[in-house]
Structures are given as structure tokens and as C-alpha cells.
Amino acid sequence: MLRLLTGSLFLWSALVFGQGTPSTLLWRVTGPGATGASYLYGTIHSRDDRAFQFGDSVLPALDRCRVVAGELDLDHAVKDLAGLMAHMTLPGDQRLLDLYRPKDRKVVEKALNERFGPMASMLQRMKPFYLMALLSEGDAGEGRERMLDDHLMERGRTNGQRVIGLETMVEQLNAMDAIPVKDQAAMLLDHVKRSSDGRQLDDMLNAYAAQDLDQLYAAMGDGEEIPDALVKALFTDRNERMAHRLDSLIRSGETVFFLMGAGHLPRERGLVALLRARGYKVEPVFSAARRREEEQAPARD
Numbered sequence: 001m002l003r004l005l006t007g008s009l010f011l012w013s014a015l016v017f018g019q020g021t022p023s024t025l026l027w028r029v030t031g032p033g034a035t036g037a038s039y040l041y042g043t044i045h046s047r048d049d050r051a052f053q054f055g056d057s058v059l060p061a062l063d064r065c066r067v068v069a070g071e072l073d074l075d076h077a078v079k080d081l082a083g084l085m086a087h088m089t090l091p092g093d094q095r096l097l098d099l100y101r102p103k104d105r106k107v108v109e110k111a112l113n114e115r116f117g118p119m120a121s122m123l124q125r126m127k128p129f130y131l132m133a134l135l136s137e138g139d140a141g142e143g144r145e146r147m148l149d150d151h152l153m154e155r156g157r158t159n160g161q162r163v164i165g166l167e168t169m170v171e172q173l174n175a176m177d178a179i180p181v182k183d184q185a186a187m188l189l190d191h192v193k194r195s196s197d198g199r200q201l202d203d204m205l206n207a208y209a210a211q212d213l214d215q216l217y218a219a220m221g222d223g224e225e226i227p228d229a230l231v232k233a234l235f236t237d238r239n240e241r242m243a244h245r246l247d248s249l250i251r252s253g254e255t256v257f258f259l260m261g262a263g264h265l266p267r268e269r270g271l272v273a274l275l276r277a278r279g280y281k282v283e284p285v286f287s288a289a290r291r292r293e294e295e296q297a298p299a300r301d
Contacts, residue, residue, distance in 0.1 A: 021266045022284040023211050026058055029258075031280035033251035038065060040271060040282070042262030043152070045136070049143035050209035052151070055287030059155075065257040067249065068156030070149055071242075072165040072172060087173045088130045090181065095124045096131065099185040111135070111192040128184035129176050132191045149259050156257070166245045166258075167238070178233035187230075208262070236269050243274035250280075 027040040039061045044051050062068065090096065097105045112120040115135060123131060146154060156163045179187075194200050207215040242264065249256050258271075265272050272282050 021214055022286075024284045024286050025208075025211050025262060026061065026285040027265070027272060028061075028283045028285050029246075029250065029275060029280050030283075031250075032278075033253075034255075034280075035253050036064075036255040037061075038246075038250055038254075038256045038258065039285070040258045040260060040265060040275075041152075042265045043149045043259050044205075044208050044262055045147050045149060046205065046208075047144040047147055048205050050205045051148045052144060053209045057285050057287045061285070062152060062155065062257045063159060065161065065255045067162045067164060067254045067256040068153055068259065069164050069166055069246075069249065069256050070153050070259040071261065072167055072169065084169070084173070087177060088127055089125050090127055094181070096126065096128065096185075097124065099128065099181065100189065104189050108189055108192055111195075127176075127181065128188035129179060132184075132188045135188075135191060135195065152257075152259055166242050171238075171241070175233050175238055178237075179230055183230055235264060239264055239269055239271055239274060243271055243278065246271070246275065247278050247280075 025042040029038040029040060041058060041062075097109055100108060109120075112123065112131070116123060123134075144151060153163050242260070246256070246258060260271060264270060267273070275282050
């Protein structure tokens with residue numbers, strides 16, 4: 001559940017991609033203070049086999065680094081369950097369904113009843129964002145035992161690499177709390193509507209497997225623009241913090257394989273641009289198989 005606080009945001013991450021992004025999830029980072037190459041890898045929170053198409057570049061790059069850094073390392077994150085529950089609970093006497101107009105209330109209530117059955121009534125005091133995370137857990141697929149990001153962090157532990165998180169649980173919870181409850185309610189409603197037939201998630205996973213970030217964006221359809229305040233809370237502010245910590249790790253002499261939700265990498269205030277602004281050379285890495293496919297593809301008009 002706790003990993004979902006940010007991991008489930010891949011459904012929203014896709015909305016913040018820019019156009020013209022290179023078709024890769026892996027980026028090599030070299031530059032000031034670096035003793036060797038570090039890497040950025042865009043992840044998606046899923047167990048579906050399509051999310052585990054690493055090609056010939058990703059796992060060797062991970063294995064070469066001394067540190068594997070995810071957004072959050074749960075092994076050191078859970079210390080205050082009472083505090084966590086306080087963050088997850090609606091303020092005062094608010095109840096979830098009271099946040100909606102009658103028509104929308106029926107849509108949300110139906111989705112919760114179908115997914116959670118009798119337990120749905122016990123979730124009425126939970127903030128909408130965390131309910132969206134619970135729903136996303138069910139959408140994550142069944143191909144693998146672990147989610148993609150967990151799988152790669154566990155590989156690092158098995159290798160004997162140092163495995164860390166770039167953010168604390170408190171920082172992530174504060175980012176979620178920066179989103180007004182009414183906006184969280186809108187996110188949950190949108191998530192329920194988009195997830196109703198499963199086709200959209202299928203399209204997104206196919207785009208992710210193809211490492212086509214622009215197609216991942218298109219798979220989201222014609223939804224409404226995300227409010228600036230929401231983008232600031234979930235991406236812009238967190239990207240700045242993570243870029244600072246990425247920089248500090250590299251300058252300390254570490255080689256690091258960074259596992260970040262794919263939505264944090266592109267655009268003007270994404271991690272690729274922020275690291276370049278700090279003087280790093282950040283280059284897309286393509287597998288040999290993908291390079292051959294592109295060389296053999298017929299020229300486009």
C-alpha cells in the first residue's frame with residue numbers, strides 16, 4: 001500500500017510528458033564530480049510482463065552501479081503507522097461520497113463496491129488519493145510477483161549493492177496533502193471512469209513496453225488538463241528535491257542507478273532537464289536490438 005502513494009501515479013505521470021521525447025526509458029548521466037556513469041531509468045508501477053522488457057542495456061547498467069536509488073525505500077520508511085493513518089483520513093467528519101454530486105457519487109460508489117465489496121463502507125473516511133492508490137493496486141497486473149520498481153530494487157539488494165530512497169515517507173505524504181481534497185476527488189472520479197474497461201491501461205502498458213513516451217501520453221486520451229497546483233505538488237517540487245539529491249550522490253563519488261517514475265524524467269522541469277542544468281551530460285541509451293530495428297525500418301515520408 002505505501003509504495004502506491006507515488007507508484008500508482010503512473011496513470012497521471014503520462015499526462016505530463018512532452019512531445020518528441022526519445023524512445024527510451026534509460027538515460028546515461030556523466031559530468032561534474034562523477035567517477036563513472038550513473039543512470040536514470042523511468043519505471044511504471046506494474047506487475048504486468050510488458051513492464052519487464054529490459055532489452056540488453058538496463059540490467060547490465062544497474063549491475064555496474066554501486067548504489068540503487070528508488071523514490072522511496074520501504075525497508076526504512078514505515079515507522080509511524082498512526083501518523084500515516086492521520087494523513088490518509090479525511091478532515092473533520094467528512095465522508096468520501098459527500099464530496100460528489102449525486103451522479104458522480106454513484107459512479108465512485110459502484111467502483112468501490114465492485115472492487116472492495118463489504119469493505120467499501122469502511123473506506124468512506126479515507127482521502128480520495130489513497131483510494132485511487134488502492135484501486136491502482138488492482139490494476140497493476142498479475143504477471144510478476146513484485147512491482148517493477150520493487151523488483152529492480154530487490155535485484156540491487158541481491159547483488160549486494162546499497163539500496164536507498166531519495167525521499168522520506170513524510171516528504172511524500174506532505175506532497176499528497178498539498179493536493180486539495182476536492183482535486184483528489186476529481187482525480188479519483190477520473191481514474192474510475194478511465195479504468196472501467198481496462199483498454200486504456202492496456203494501451204499504456206503497450207506504449208511503455210515500446211519505450212514510446214509520446215504514445216504513452218496519447219494513450220491517456222483527451223482528459224482535462226491537470227491543474228498547475230497539482231503538477232507543482234506531485235512533480236515540479238519533488239523533481240527539484242530529487243535532482244538536488246541525485247547531484248549530491250554523484251558528486252560524492254557514487255555511481256548510481258536511479259529508479260524514478262517515468263513521469264519525472266521529461267519536460268522542462270523534469271529530471272533530465274534539471275540534471276543538464278546542473279552541468280551533467282544526460283544521454284538516451286538505446287539497446288542494440290532497438291538500434292537495429294530503427295536502422296532496418298523503412299524511411300518515413
